[in-house]
Amino acid sequence: MAITLLVATVVVFxxxxxxxxxxxxxxxxxxxxxxxxxxxxxxxxLDQPALVRYFxxxxxxxxGDLGISYTYDVPVSELIIERIFVSLPLAILAIVLSTVIxxxxxxxxxxxxxxxxxxxxxxxxQLGIAIPxxxxxxxxxxxxxxMLRWLPAxxxxxxxxxxxxxxxxxxxxxxxxxxxxxxxxxRVTRSAVLEVIQEDYIRTAxxxxxxRGSALWNHALRNAMIPVVTIMGLQFxxxxxxxxxxxxxxxLPGIGRLIFQAISQRDLIVVKDLVILLxxxxxxxxxxxxxxxxxxxxxxxxxxxx
Amino acid sequence: MPNRFQEVFQEGLxxxxxxxxxxxxxxxxxxxxxxYVWTPHSIEDINIAVKFAKPSGDFWLGTDHFGRDIFSMxxxxxxxxVIVAFVAIGIGAGxxxxxxxxxxxQRGWTDELIMRVNDFTFAFPALISAxxxxxxLGPGAVNSIIAIGIFNIPVxxxxxxxxxxxxxEREFILAAKSAGKGQVRISLxxxxxxxxxxxxxxxxxxxxxxxxxxxxxSYLGLGTQPPAPSWGKMLKEAQTLIHMAPQLAIYPxxxxxxxxLGLNLFGDGLRDILDPKLRRSR
Amino acid sequence: MSLLEIxxxxxxxxxxxxxxxLISNVSFSMEAGARLGIVGESGCGxxxxxxxxxxxxxxxxxxxxxxxxxxxxxxxxxxxxMRSIRGNRIAMIFQEPMSALNPVKTIGSQISEGLxxxxxxxxxxxxxxxxKLLDSVGLPLNRFPLNLHPHQLSGGxxxxxxxxxxxACEPDILIADEPTTALDVxxxxxxLELINEITENSGMGLIMISHDLGVIAQTTEKVLVMYAGNxxxxxxxEDVFQHMAHPYTHGLFAAMPKSGTRNxxxxxxxxxxxxxxxxxxxxxxxxxxxxxxxxxxxECAVEEPVLKPLNGKHKVSCFHPLTEGNPQ
Ligand SMILES: Nc1ncnc2c1ncn2[C@@H]1O[C@H](COP(=O)(O)OP(=O)(O)O)[C@@H](O)[C@H]1O
Ligand SMILES: [Mg+2]
Numbered sequence: 001m002a003i004t005l006l007v008a009t010v011v012v013f014x015x016x017x018x019x020x021x022x023x024x025x026x027x028x029x030x031x032x033x034x035x036x037x038x039x040x041x042x043x044x045x046l047d048q049p050a051l052v053r054y055f056x057x058x059x060x061x062x063x064g065d066l067g068i069s070y071t072y073d074v075p076v077s078e079l080i081i082e083r084i085f086v087s088l089p090l091a092i093l094a095i096v097l098s099t100v101i102x103x104x105x106x107x108x109x110x111x112x113x114x115x116x117x118x119x120x121x122x123x124x125x126q127l128g129i130a131i132p133x134x135x136x137x138x139x140x141x142x143x144x145x146x147m148l149r150w151l152p153a154x155x156x157x158x159x160x161x162x163x164x165x166x167x168x169x170x171x172x173x174x175x176x177x178x179x180x181x182x183x184x185x186x187r188v189t190r191s192a193v194l195e196v197i198q199e200d201y202i203r204t205a206x207x208x209x210x211x212r213g214s215a216l217w218n219h220a221l222r223n224a225m226i227p228v229v230t231i232m233g234l235q236f237x238x239x240x241x242x243x244x245x246x247x248x249x250x251x252l253p254g255i256g257r258l259i260f261q262a263i264s265q266r267d268l269i270v271v272k273d274l275v276i277l278l279x280x281x282x283x284x285x286x287x288x289x290x291x292x293x294x295x296x297x298x299x300x301x302x303x304x305x306x
Numbered sequence: 307m308p309n310r311f312q313e314v315f316q317e318g319l320x321x322x323x324x325x326x327x328x329x330x331x332x333x334x335x336x337x338x339x340x341x342y343v344w345t346p347h348s349i350e351d352i353n354i355a356v357k358f359a360k361p362s363g364d365f366w367l368g369t370d371h372f373g374r375d376i377f378s379m380x381x382x383x384x385x386x387x388v389i390v391a392f393v394a395i396g397i398g399a400g401x402x403x404x405x406x407x408x409x410x411x412q413r414g415w416t417d418e419l420i421m422r423v424n425d426f427t428f429a430f431p432a433l434i435s436a437x438x439x440x441x442x443l444g445p446g447a448v449n450s451i452i453a454i455g456i457f458n459i460p461v462x463x464x465x466x467x468x469x470x471x472x473x474x475e476r477e478f479i480l481a482a483k484s485a486g487k488g489q490v491r492i493s494l495x496x497x498x499x500x501x502x503x504x505x506x507x508x509x510x511x512x513x514x515x516x517x518x519x520x521x522x523x524s525y526l527g528l529g530t531q532p533p534a535p536s537w538g539k540m541l542k543e544a545q546t547l548i549h550m551a552p553q554l555a556i557y558p559x560x561x562x563x564x565x566x567l568g569l570n571l572f573g574d575g576l577r578d579i580l581d582p583k584l585r586r587s588r
Numbered sequence: 589m590s591l592l593e594i595x596x597x598x599x600x601x602x603x604x605x606x607x608x609x610l611i612s613n614v615s616f617s618m619e620a621g622a623r624l625g626i627v628g629e630s631g632c633g634x635x636x637x638x639x640x641x642x643x644x645x646x647x648x649x650x651x652x653x654x655x656x657x658x659x660x661x662x663x664x665x666x667x668x669x670m671r672s673i674r675g676n677r678i679a680m681i682f683q684e685p686m687s688a689l690n691p692v693k694t695i696g697s698q699i700s701e702g703l704x705x706x707x708x709x710x711x712x713x714x715x716x717x718x719x720k721l722l723d724s725v726g727l728p729l730n731r732f733p734l735n736l737h738p739h740q741l742s743g744g745x746x747x748x749x750x751x752x753x754x755x756a757c758e759p760d761i762l763i764a765d766e767p768t769t770a771l772d773v774x775x776x777x778x779x780l781e782l783i784n785e786i787t788e789n790s791g792m793g794l795i796m797i798s799h800d801l802g803v804i805a806q807t808t809e810k811v812l813v814m815y816a817g818n819x820x821x822x823x824x825x826e827d828v829f830q831h832m833a834h835p836y837t838h839g840l841f842a843a844m845p846k847s848g849t850r851n852x853x854x855x856x857x858x859x860x861x862x863x864x865x866x867x868x869x870x871x872x873x874x875x876x877x878x879x880x881x882x883x884x885x886x887e888c889a890v891e892e893p894v895l896k897p898l899n900g901k902h903k904v905s906c907f908h909p910l911t912e913g914n915p916q
Binding site: 004007008012015016019020026126127129130131132134135138139141142146147153237240241244245248249259260263264266268271275278279 | 426434437438439440441442514518521522525526527528541544545548549552555558559562563564566567570571
Binding site for chain 3: 201206208211212219222223297298299
């Protein structure tokens with residue numbers, strides 16, 4: 001885990017600090033004044049050798065000192081903390097909502113294999129996979145903000161404005177992230193369940209007098225969760241990518257919008273830190289997935305008997 | 307005999323996927339090709355006088371805020387999507403398949419190394435690498451192709467390796483080995499033809515993902531740059547006009563969804579036909 | 589009225605070759621506490637017969653005839669009624685102990701599940717009963733706590749757990765489908781003894797399914813020989829073993845390694861029935877076994893033999909039985 005993250009820092013550093021040649025003139029563009037350039041060079045410590053800069057950066061990351069944003073002129077850590085309270089709730093809500101929708105649908109489709117409800121659910125899932133989330137977001141905006149005027153078309157009320165107003169501004173973004181995700185997840189759940197219900201132990205359960213439904217939910221589902229959790233882990237990186245787009249659709253002041261703005265303004269200091277932050281998030285999720293495997297499947301817990 | 311009927315019915319369903327998907331996909335390619343020789347209007351025709359026109363015999367899907375013909379823009383946008391997704395698959399398969407074949411042929415530490423690097427690239431969100439690349443190279447169609455192509459490499463490497471490993475165990479490989487053929491020749495002459503159908507199916511899936519990714523990048527302004535039209539960019543422009551002309555947001559999104567749906571159905575059907583073993587397990 | 593009466597049971601299943609009748613007109617009956625064996629080569633329909641009794645045939649299967657438990661035709665019961673019988677009045681042990689237990693659930697919860705469903709026991713009572721059950725199948729609590737998972741047990745131990753699951757609610761009939769086939773030779777004997785002991789002690793009826801005549805001899809009083817979906821011979825185990833009447837039964841015996849033929853060469857010379865079981869879609873007219881039978885005549889290829897009494901309770905479906913039966 002730590003090693004992957006370390007490799008990520010090297011890659012990011014190479015791409016963003018070495019590749020552009022002189023990062024300062026890259027950030028400021030052609031028409032930069034010589035004195036602003038040298039001021040930025042000094043701030044970024046560009047007079048030092050690359051190796052020293054790299055270690056300073058990594059040590060800074062470890063101690064929480066992420067440098068000062070050039071465009072915002074505030075510590076990057078402050079920018080991140082401010083925005084993570086938008087992005088993290090959004091990501092969590094989206095994961096929860098997509099799971100809550102996808103797993104029951106997948107199980108129902110599997111239990112009615114090849115019957116009409118299965119075909120309908122799988123049809124919707126095909127649609128969900130084909131629809132880009134930002135277009136879905138725009139459709140939701142048209143219906144609920146433009147036509148019905150029930151919800152805001154964008155912007156974030158801020159948590160200071162109260163729990164519910166803030167939650168309301170996250171509603172459409174959450175749904176537009178979650179539904180396309182759940183289309184894929186429902187598919188995976190269905191095929192995992194279909195596979196598991198062929199297993200001998202399902203027949204053993206039925207032979208005890210367990211009902212079809214109970215065999216499905218109590219015996220099959222947990223075994224089927226292993227491939228489902230794997231896909232959920234993989235989906236997380238798609239979800240991060242999704243938040244970048246969706247935050248831009250709804251003008252939400254989150255990490256995704258920050259990274260997008262930092263790129264437009266060529267603020268490499270912020271970009272560098274954010275890419276590492278997102279990689280760390282992906283790596284942490286992979287770790288959580290491994291932990292979940294062990295929770296689901298006792299065979300992966302080590303410690304044997306007899 | 308209701309069961310026999312059901313089987314025939316299901317068989318038909320699977321072919322239906324292939325037929326519907328194939329029709330949509332070929333229509334998409336034909337339209338993209340057609341855009342080189344003919345579009346109803348030139349997409350550079352800016353005519354404010356007819357802005358936000360309703361669909362009519364002249365402007366089949368109406369016009370946008372500059373009075374440009376939406377249908378023509380969609381048609382040229384299709385061409386753009388095809389090129390980006392196609393070249394990105396070229397990059398992904400061109401580098402990924404050889405890597406996968408080498409990993410499967412060599413096994414041992416070469417395999418280990420290739421697959422580790424692979425996992426790392428894969429875990430890295432595609433959009434994030436795309437963002438890094440565009441941050442340095444600047445936004446543009448070529449750079450979004452590179453970004454999507456890089457994302458495709460581990461996908462092809464993984465699937466090539468996985469299916470090649472199975473083929474290496476087969477008897478005719480033993481025969482080829484004892485005929486004195488080297489790993490490279492066996493990989494090219496025996497392994498590759500045998501995993502081709504799986505690779506083709508994967509390519510249709512990556513094609514669909516590539517179209518989605520391109521749309522996302524140009525929506526963010528990181529992909530195709532004006533004045534070249536792209537579906538993602540049309541959506542971006544529609545977004546700023548969402549209160550005034552919500553209809554502008556409908557067509558490009560529909561175009562993306564239809565195309566991706568068609569490609570996915572086509573891929574599913576193709577898999578059923580090329581690899582009947584997989585049919586039941588879906 | 590017997591405890592269990594199977595009458596003209598036929599089972600058809602959808603296969604890639606269409607709907608096929610895999611079991612045809614099988615009849616037998618069994619008294620409370622009796623011990624019946626079903627024997628035959630693999631693929632002759634033993635497991636399907638058992639699954640039909642459990643009401644666990646594949647979804648699209650069609651079963652005709654009657655399976656009467658205390659006079660009640662199980663084939664006519666709805667799923668809810670059938671559920672109250674499964675695991676409660678008829679229980680079953682399957683062939684593959686390695687895959688027949690749910691890997692993510694503890695053995696305790698898998699055993700107590702049936703107790704909760706059928707006996708309505710609460711958590712503590714179910715737990716206590718589970719502990720007793722584990723002990724009775726030879727898994728003492730000090731070494732085998734309830735929270736073990738299946739992967740922590742050996743094949744033989746898992747089969748013991750499966751036996752505990754099956755006998756938990758003291759069913760009237762225990763069906764054991766090749767319970768030792770997948771086990772090491774060394775534990776096979778022990779598991780059979782355990783099944784014998786448990787069923788005898790509690791007066792449970794036993795249906796032992798096996799391709800192995802040795803297993804049948806060790807555990808049963810009556811036996812039914814099946815071939816290609818038909819019952820071809822039945823009677824007391826003693827009669828059938830001593831005076832086998834069907835050429836197929838004879839073949840099964842000839843193919844069985846005799847005790848004493850331990851060495852490799854002797855086994856190599858072992859007799860095997862020529863030819864193969866005709867597949868369900870290619871069953872001939874007349875007697876299914878005719879193509880492989882050394883006694884077959886023209887008549888056998890035309891007319892289908894039915895199971896008829898040979899002598900008292902010993903029945904055979906053959907035009908040319910090898911014996912007149914036990915002359916008593
Ligand atoms: N689910 C099924 N679908 C189709 N054919 C089956 C199925 N189960 C069993 N069969 C067929 O039915 C026949 C009898 O099977 P089975 O009862 O398992 O035999 P046995 O237990 O005597 O070895 C075999 O020819 C087998 O191929
Ligand atoms: Mg069997």
